[in-house]
Amino acid sequence: MPAPVQDSQLKKKARKLKDFSDGTARTRYILMAISIIGGFALWFLITLIPTINTFLASPKQVWNALLSESAANGRYFKDISISLQRVLIGFGLAFVCSIPVSFLMGWYPKVRNLVEPWIQFMRTIPPIALIPLVILAMGLGESPKYTIIFVAAFLVMVVTIYQGVKEVDKTLVKAAYTFGASDKDLFFDIVIPASFPYILVGARLGMAASLTTLIAAELTGTTFGLGARIQGAQQFMDTSIVLLGIITIGIIGFVLDKILLLIEKKLTTWK
Amino acid sequence: MEVGVPMTEKLITIKDVHKEYKVENGDNVNALNGVTLDIDKNEFVCVVGPSGCGKTTLLNIIAGLETYDSGKVTMHGQPIVGPGPDRGVIFQQYALFPWMTVRKNIEYGLKFIRKPRNVESIDESGNKTVTTVLERYDTKEKHDLANRYIKMVNLTGFENSFPKALSGGMKQRVAIARGYALNSEVLLMDEPFGALDAQTRAQLQEDLLKTWETEKKTIFFITHDVDEAVLLATRVVIMSARPGQIKEIVDIDLPYPRTQATKLDPVFMKHKNYIWETVYKMYLEIPK
Numbered sequence: 059m060p061a062p063v064q065d066s067q068l069k070k071k072a073r074k075l076k077d078f079s080d081g082t083a084r085t086r087y088i089l090m091a092i093s094i095i096g097g098f099a100l101w102f103l104i105t106l107i108p109t110i111n112t113f114l115a116s117p118k119q120v121w122n123a124l125l126s127e128s129a130a131n132g133r134y135f136k137d138i139s140i141s142l143q144r145v146l147i148g149f150g151l152a153f154v155c156s157i158p159v160s161f162l163m164g165w166y167p168k169v170r171n172l173v174e175p176w177i178q179f180m181r182t183i184p185p186i187a188l189i190p191l192v193i194l195a196m197g198l199g200e201s202p203k204y205t206i207i208f209v210a211a212f213l214v215m216v217v218t219i220y221q222g223v224k225e226v227d228k229t230l231v232k233a234a235y236t237f238g239a240s241d242k243d244l245f246f247d248i249v250i251p252a253s254f255p256y257i258l259v260g261a262r263l264g265m266a267a268s269l270t271t272l273i274a275a276e277l278t279g280t281t282f283g284l285g286a287r288i289q290g291a292q293q294f295m296d297t298s299i300v301l302l303g304i305i306t307i308g309i310i311g312f313v314l315d316k317i318l319l320l321i322e323k324k325l326t327t328w329k
Numbered sequence: 330m331e332v333g334v335p336m337t338e339k340l341i342t343i344k345d346v347h348k349e350y351k352v353e354n355g356d357n358v359n360a361l362n363g364v365t366l367d368i369d370k371n372e373f374v375c376v377v378g379p380s381g382c383g384k385t386t387l388l389n390i391i392a393g394l395e396t397y398d399s400g401k402v403t404m405h406g407q408p409i410v411g412p413g414p415d416r417g418v419i420f421q422q423y424a425l426f427p428w429m430t431v432r433k434n435i436e437y438g439l440k441f442i443r444k445p446r447n448v449e450s451i452d453e454s455g456n457k458t459v460t461t462v463l464e465r466y467d468t469k470e471k472h473d474l475a476n477r478y479i480k481m482v483n484l485t486g487f488e489n490s491f492p493k494a495l496s497g498g499m500k501q502r503v504a505i506a507r508g509y510a511l512n513s514e515v516l517l518m519d520e521p522f523g524a525l526d527a528q529t530r531a532q533l534q535e536d537l538l539k540t541w542e543t544e545k546k547t548i549f550f551i552t553h554d555v556d557e558a559v560l561l562a563t564r565v566v567i568m569s570a571r572p573g574q575i576k577e578i579v580d581i582d583l584p585y586p587r588t589q590a591t592k593l594d595p596v597f598m599k600h601k602n603y604i605w606e607t608v609y610k611m612y613l614e615i616p617k
Contacts, residue, residue, distance in 0.1 A: 233424035236392055236412040237438040237511065247437070251428045328428045328491040 115298035120305070123298035133282065138306065141272055141284040144200070145310075148207025148275070149268040153261060155208075156215035160260075163216070164223025164253070165245065177216055185210040186274035193279065203275040203283075210271040211264035218263055222256020223249060255329055258322040262315055269311045337369040340547050341391060341515065346400030348386055348573075360386045361397065362572030370514075371545040375562035377555055377604065379612045383573025384551045388517050391549060392418050404515070414442050417513035421520045423500040425492040431503050432488040435475040438511045439466045478506035481540060498529035505537065515547045522557065531589055534560060542585055555605045559597055560587060565604055569611050576611065579604060 080086060098117060105116035115123070127134035163170040185206050192202040226249050234248050276285030284303045291299035348361040360383040368374055376384045389395035390402055393412040402409045404416070412418075417438075425434050443463035451457050466474070479488055482502035492500055501521055508516045522530045534557060541548060552558050558565045562581050569576040583596050591597055 227424075229420050229422050229424040230426060232394060233418065233420065233426075234437075236394065236414075236416065236418045238412065238414045238441040243441075248426070251426070254428070326428075328493065 113297055115301050119298040120301045123296075123302045127299070127302065133287070134302075136282055137284050137287045137303075138310070140282045141276070141307075142310065144203045144207060144275060144283065145265075145268045145272055145314075148204045148271075149211045149265055151204065152208045152211035152215060152264055152268070156212050156219060156260065156264070157257065160216045160218075160220035161223055161245075161249070161253075163220040164226075165249070170220070170224075177213060180209070181213050181217065184274075185271050189274065198279040203280070206275040207268045207271050210267045214267045215260040215264040218260035219253065219256050222253035222260070226252040255322070255326050258318065258326065262318045262322075265314050265318060266311065269307060269314070272307065337372070339367050340370040340372075340404060341368040341549075342401070342403045342406075343367070343387070343391070344401040344403075346387075346390065346397050346402060348383070348390070348395070348397045359572035361390075362574050364400070364573070364575055366566065366575060366578075368515075368547060368549060371547055373541060373548045373550065373561055373563045374566060375550045375552055375558035375564070376566045376568060377552060377558045377608055378568030378573075378576075379570045379608065379615060380553070381573075381615075382568040382570040384568055385519055386573065387568075388418075388519050388549060388551055391515070392416055392517050394418075414438065414511050415513055416515045416517055417508035417511050419501070419504045419508050419516060419518040419521045421523045423492070423497075423504050425500055425503055425507075427492050430489045430491055431479065431484060431495070432472075432475045434492070434503055435478060435507045435510050436471045438507060439471050439474065442466065442511060474510050475506075478510045481509065482506045482536065496529070497525050498533055501525065501533060502536070505540070509540070509544065509546075513546070515549060518548060518550045520551050520553065522554075523552070530557070535588055537561065538585070538587055555601055555608060556592065559583075559601045559604065560589075560591060565600070567604060567607055570615055577607060 081089075101114075102117050105111045105114055105119075124134070126132055127137075159173070163173055188206060188209065189202075192205050196202045196205065230248055230252060231244060234244055239247065272283075273285040273288065276283040276289070280286045284307055288300050288303040291297075291303070343364055343366045346361050346364045347359075350358045350360050352358055364383070364387060376387070378384055386395060390397050391404075391409065393409050393416065409416075426437065429437060443465060445461045445463055447459050448462050449457060449459050475488070479485055482505055484499060484502055484506065487495065487499065492503070495503065504521070505516075522533050525533065538561060548561075550558075550561060559581055565579045565581060566575055567577045567579065568574065579600060581600055583591060583594060583600075592601075
């Protein structure tokens with residue numbers, strides 16, 4: 059007779075398969091709150107150490123910097139608006155230009171072969187390296203900033219969108235072809251909607267690239283802008299202003315990305 | 330048989346078709362080597378054979394999606410030179426446009442179709458002449474056609490769903506409805522049920538049979554499932570691989586309507602066993 063199964067054996071927890079999901083919404087929000095509060099707490103604690111505080115301002119100092127910068131005589135909102143303007147103009151131009159270029163590259167192999175080596179070559183060059191040339195060509199006005207952001211965003215978006223055009227599901231193309239669709243129909247009815255998600259992904263990557271290039275763009279001689287403000291504060295070792303600028307850029311990036319994500323969700327409900 | 334009254338009407342004629350591929354390593358693969366086959370109007374032809382026997386190549390050639398090296402492929406006596414709405418293709422991967430709803434997917438192909446309409450006109454001397462004009466479907470006609478075929482494949486209620494919300498079986502029903510709505514004379518089906526589970530597959534087989542029995546069409550159906558071929562087909566074409574050739578054609582003398590229960594019929598078993606053995610023997614002969 060087999061030995062009776064013990065209660066303790068029954069209660070033994072079964073091993074569960076490793077779970078790669080994001081977890082439930084509740085635990086996600088709790089962990090997010092812990093992460094944010096914990097981050098601030100850690101920041102606060104380490105800036106209590108004087109040696110660290112010399113190069114890293116405390117949360118309180120950054121808060122004070124925010125108050126003084128955003129006061130009536132402060133420059134905070136002017137910096138933000140001028141930087142946003144640069145990002146949005148550079149990004150907008152890049153977006154408008156990258157769509158036809160990537161569709162031409164995706165649709166015509168000859169265009170692709172002619173253009174791709176240059177795109178791939180330029181992609182490895184940090185846009186900041188172009189600054190001397192851009193200043194010599196355009197001077198110190200707004201256009202060099204737009205140009206630097208444009209180059210960065212354009213390259214990222216072209217590569218992403220054209221991959222999307224190239225990788226359109228060939229079965230769909232075949233299906234439309236069997237209906238008797240012309241090349242024009244294929245392009246407008248199939249290729250454009252099929253690569254739509256890639257356009258939106260490209261836009262998000264392009265937006266991120268625009269923001270990261272902003273500091274480089276604002277190195278090209280300017281008084282206003284978040285990048286310029288960070289540069290200026292560095293000379294006075296005012297780390298609270300530097301941190302304020304960094305955090306502001308981060309928040310702007312986060313908000314812009316969320317906006318694009320929302321547009322993506324709205325426009326591609328079918329996905 | 331009376332002279333001059335053919336029992337069947339030849340629709341597609343494939344005569345001595347050869348096709349070679351060049352594969353990556355430079356070798357030539359003889360995909361089709363002298364394939365000859367006549368397909369009658371409203372016939373249900375199933376093609377079985379080991380992979381690499383060129384059955385998909387043959388389908389693509391009829392569809393006008395691939396060219397061939399030599400031979401002749403005609404439909405109504407006219408050479409096939411490209412795809413057209415007279416030949417609808419149903420793919421294993423469904424090929425539904427994910428950004429279109431079920432209804433839009435079915436209506437989309439109608440955009441390319443012109444329907445004939447007879448126009449009567451009376452000239453000054455009172456003579457009546459009838460001319461046929463080709464015109465597009467208007468929105469209402471498209472809508473009605475889509476409704477009719479959505480109903481036929483039992484998808485009423487899903488008109489406005491996107492493909493992502495449908496199961497594999499439902500997606501393939503949409504594809505079949507699309508093929509029917511285009512009123513193609515021929516439906517070319519490339520392993521359409523290959524990705525479905527056994528129960529869904531059985532149901533779709535019955536549905537397809539019912540559809541075909543009520544609204545006759547010529548169907549050219551590729552499968553690797555011998556049961557499926559015998560259940561559906563009026564004729565089963567067995568192809569052999571390397572080179573791709575037609576090895577044998579088996580007439581399936583089972584009456585329609587057929588259902589899954591037909592599979593218990595001794596005639597069904599006989600054909601099934603025979604075709605299965607033939608295909609399996611060829612499979613074993615392929616060097617692996």
